[in-house]
Amino acid sequence: MRDIDIAEAARLSGVRASTLRFYEEKGLIASHGRRGLRRLFDPAVLDRLALIALGRAAGFSLDEIARMFAPDGRPRIDRRMLAAKAEELERTIRKLNAMRDGLRHAAACPAPSHMECPTFRRLLRAAASGAIGERKARRPPRKSFAATGREQGRARGS
Amino acid sequence: MRDIDIAEAARLSGVRASTLRFYEEKGLIASHGRRGLRRLFDPAVLDRLALIALGRAAGFSLDEIARMFAPDGRPRIDRRMLAAKAEELERTIRKLNAMRDGLRHAAACPAPSHMECPTFRRLLRAAASGAIGERKARRPPRKSFAATGREQGRARGS
DNA sequence: CTGCCAGTTCAAGTCAACTTGAGGTCAAGG
């Protein structure tokens, strides 16, 4: 099988068809041709989608990810960029660690009200001063059909 | 000084006036009265704002935070909720750690192309399988005046 | 008394990453 259609790409990658169209429009992936109306993708698009997922997970925006591909379509990943992102992650991790410890303490704290717990108040000051930094929890996707499974990579093979 | 006006609240908390109005509309904070048109806040609003900042930093949504206040306005923080959030944070941290290590390796990897680096490919598979999970980097606020330092409480005045 | 300017309201805009809806097309199966 040379090319895969959008449904298959969606199934194999766990990425929705609508997202694939969106990515194509954004220039993140390219379809190779059509069969009737249907887009046909080179199976290599799956690697590319994995790369995109990786970038997203690392905190890159789609625009940043788009810039990681050379005009010829091959990945052109700047190592300094990776290192910088690793640093950024490091800082985030440190903050989250502090946060988690504070939350744990607050959860177990014997003080009658959190406002009377010194640890909690320290945390509060840290948050107020911006030391903890910003962070946004990602809402879960509403339909993560193939996402949670352990073996979605080669679903029903054949 | 009994009450503070919105400008002062903004200056002291580092939260923009527009945000304070937004929070009031959402029921997260309450103004105590007016002087002319101007809202007056009880200085305790600053604690409350710190609490809100803390919650945001921990990954709670504004709605979740709103639910952390009893109808009388005093914090009513569920310890189990804190513990659960700490757990969530823990999981996030673990993923980010893996991510960071992968990025570091990729940044230093001697393979000619990232696609030929085993570590990178392993990371890629993890991302594709959803094992790494989703995350969104928060874009920095365009003006974080009171955030980083003590001084510079000078908004864009005049 | 008169401006000024910082405040006010309300609606609408922004941003990112998608999703959804309406209306259309086409290849294959009965």
Added chain:
DNA sequence: CCTTGACCTCAAGTTGACTTGAACTGGCAG
């Protein structure tokens, strides 16, 4: 041949947390 259903396009909607713009108000310095 005709229906069916999956795909197509394009525009608009969604979500969360705010920000911005337009039009307005009112306390206070001069």
